[in-house]
Amino acid sequence: MTLPRLIIIACFVFTLNTCMAGWDDWNEEERKLFVASNIALFGDWQTTRDIARRPLEFREAGPIAKRFMGEHPTGTSVDLYFLGRFALNYYLADTLTGSNKSFYLTVTTLSHGAATVHNYNAGLRIKF
Numbered sequence: 150m151t152l153p154r155l156i157i158i159a160c161f162v163f164t165l166n167t168c169m170a171g172w173d174d175w176n177e178e179e180r181k182l183f184v185a186s187n188i189a190l191f192g193d194w195q196t197t198r199d200i201a202r203r204p205l206e207f208r209e210a211g212p213i214a215k216r217f218m219g220e221h222p223t224g225t226s227v228d229l230y231f232l233g234r235f236a237l238n239y240y241l242a243d244t245l246t247g248s249n250k251s252f253y254l255t256v257t258t259l260s261h262g263a264a265t266v267h268n269y270n271a272g273l274r275i276k277f
Contacts, residue, residue, distance in 0.1 A: 171243065175250075179242070182254035186238055189258045192265030194231040195275040199268070201227050207273065211264060 172180060197214065200207040201224045208220040218226045238257060242250050269275075 186257040189261035193261040196268035196273040199273040
């Protein structure tokens with residue numbers, strides 16, 4: 150594993166720990182949805198990393214991700230994008246209240262879960 154990837158993973162773990170320390174006012178459903186959304190983000194992250202490993206076979210098609218990473222992202226650009234996305238996931242959810250928080254987390258879970266399934270069905274794999 151390369152040093153930049155280790156740094157990104159360390160930042161991800163730090164971000165996740167920071168998030169979980171501040172969610173005392175979240176109810177049980179919101180916490181479960183947050184964990185589910187992070188699982189979906191993780192699957193999308195890893196299958197997108199596979200796009201970076203196989204640029205002649207695949208390209209990024211998601212409009213938001215493509216805008217930030219390009220059609221043929223590098224492994225580092227994928228890692229940085231998803232590090233930001235994980236942090237944004239918590240900070241957006243933490244600013245929302247009530248049904249808005251649950252709605253946001255549900256949409257995030259479904260959209261990134263669908264991206265993971267789509268990527269997997271296209272032949273991309275989760276490789277850490």
